[in-house]
Amino acid sequence: MTPTPARTSNSRAPRGNATLTRIGFGIGGILLLVVVWELYKALGPATGVMIGDLTILPRTTDLAMPHVWDMIGRLFEDGGTGRNAVPVWLAVLRASVFSLGVAAVGWVVGVVVGLALAVLMQRFRTAESAVLPWIILSQTVPLIAIAPLVRRWGSQIEFGDFSWENWMSVAVIASYLAFFPVSIGALRGLNSPDTIHVELFRSYGIGWWKTLFTLRFPASVPYLLPALRLAAANAVIGTVVAEVSIGLRGGIGRMIIEYAQQASGDPAKTWAPIFGAVAIGLVAAGFIALLGVLLRRYRRGESPA
Amino acid sequence: MSEASVSSPEPQPAAPAAEVRDVEVPAVEVRGVDKIFTGKKKATVTALEEIELTVAPGEFVSLIGPSGCGKSTLLRLIADLDTPSTGTITVFGKTARQARIDQEYGIAFQQAGLLPWRTVTANIELPLELHGVGSAARKARSAELLALVGLSDFADNYPDQLSGGMQQRVAIARSLAESPRLLLMDEPFGALDEMTRERMQTELVRICAETGAAVVFVTHSIPEAVYLSNRVVVMSPRPGRIRDILTVSLGSASERGEQLRENEAFFENVSKVRELLHGEAPVGIRGVETR
DSSP states (O other): OOOOOOOOGGGGSOOHHHHHHHHHHHHHHHHHHHHHHHHHHHHSOTTOEEETTEEEEOOOSTTTSOOHHHHHHHHTSBOSSGGGOSBHHHHHHHHHHHHHHHHHHHHHHHHHHHHHHHHHHHHOHHHHHHHHHHHHHHTTSOHHHHHHHHHHHHHTOEETTEEOOHHHHHHHHHHHHHHHHHHHHHHHHHTOSOHHHHHHHHHTTOOHHHHIIIIIHHHHHHHHHHHHHHHHHHHHHHHHHHHHHHTOTTSHHHHHHHHHHTTTTOGGGGHHHHHHHHHHHHHHHHHHHHHHHHTGGGGOOOOOO | OOGGGGOSOOSSOOOOHHHHHHSOOOSEEEEEEEEEEEOGGGOEEEEEEEEEEEEOTTOEEEEEOSTTSSHHHHHHHHTTSSOOSEEEEEETTEEHHHHHHTTOEEEEOSSOOOOTTSOHHHHHHHHHHHTTOOHHHHHHHHHHHHHHTTOGGGTTOOGGGSOHHHHHHHHHHHHTTTOOSEEEEESTTTTSOHHHHHHHHHHHHHHHHHHOOEEEEEESOHHHHHHHOSEEEEEETTTBEEEEEEEOOSOOGGGOOGGGGGOHHHHHHHHHHHHHHHTSSOOSOTTOOOO
């Protein structure tokens, strides 16, 4: 057999030009949104577009739709007086870092719990029948309903120097949202190895645990990464919403409420924590993308023989 | 499917070693094996019935027959990937289960079944790694096997960078990794094109001659069975039975080369197998692929 020259593994990496093009389109997309916003604000009716009594496009007043440059400019002015006398961007940054930390704890707990459930369900068919309906049901319970429960139960936990704090309740709620996609995605991934691979390991006389780590986990990576990305998004949303329902200070969720209350006098300020929430989401997505790069070895497809 | 379901201690231990070493222990011995699958609503399918087969050490035996004749099932029983309903199977004097645990055989399937996240080298080293062989010994062995299957230049490539035939050669190298005395192959060339297939057959004959391993080879190609084998086991379907066993005398493995395919004796044997398969006088033109 004459060996065909092997493709080098880096031939998949996009060339410099392609990368620039992609960045260009990314920036273009953001600019397009800004242009559409400002165009509508300039040309749209001040009362908004209505069909009958139904508003389908918002009012274009400065109160409802501040100029983009006002929103950005507001970031660099002080947020208030006294304790709040720091630029808005700094306050938002601090709150974002705080929320991101809580979301990260929630994500990690959610991923661990989700993986554990998936492994349990993979191992025992009966566990899958017994547990899977509960996992799905768990996601139908409204977050607002469980937040006070978690807080109350948490406050009863106390041993030694450890005492339950509110941020832990928020992290628990974030993990409650995060574990779901992980358990479902990981279960699919763990069951994804071909029969031939499973039988090969059986022919090697390899036990279930070793098969789990050498075969099932590596094979599950392509299913796991999207699940982890969903979990990250869920953890961020869960954190922001739970901060509001539990009343945790210092995070972006509480800040959104506080600034919204000042909206009538300071409409541009309302948008600052929303930018913060977007930034948290981007950082979380970036982290998963990085994880995907580190695990790229496990994302190769075997071409059919 | 899970390992745990079979991890209960085997009640009967392997046959005493001293007793069986005196006479030549067959590589595979199948005695009175039936296999009945129970489907939905208690419907049963008899996949194998009264199978008797002995494979000597170093012997190349092909199982041939139409789809559904149970040839793959028989291979899976020998590999202990499934258990017979009645009868016994021994591999080098041990139970099939013990032989699997002791790694007495190497196995290759129709699909290469390489792990896509491992390089060619790492795929070949997989069984060694799983059984705790040190990295230096693994490296030496994989280099040796890569040379044997002619893929030394592709050691660090990933399976998706190889053609189907090359992947299959890696799979064969992997099945040889632990120098098994028995190779079980389930249509390993079934998915390859005719030219690659013939080249792989020639290589397999050479590899078998070099390693001296016994082979049980499932195929549905008559020329392939005749070209490779010392004996061809012809099976018939529903229920799967051995119709006849044909001894092919085309010389030892080292004497078999490409020119054998043009040989008169080769065609004669092809005709005989076809006769046995169809259970009647040979029809059609000799040497034509009838897969």
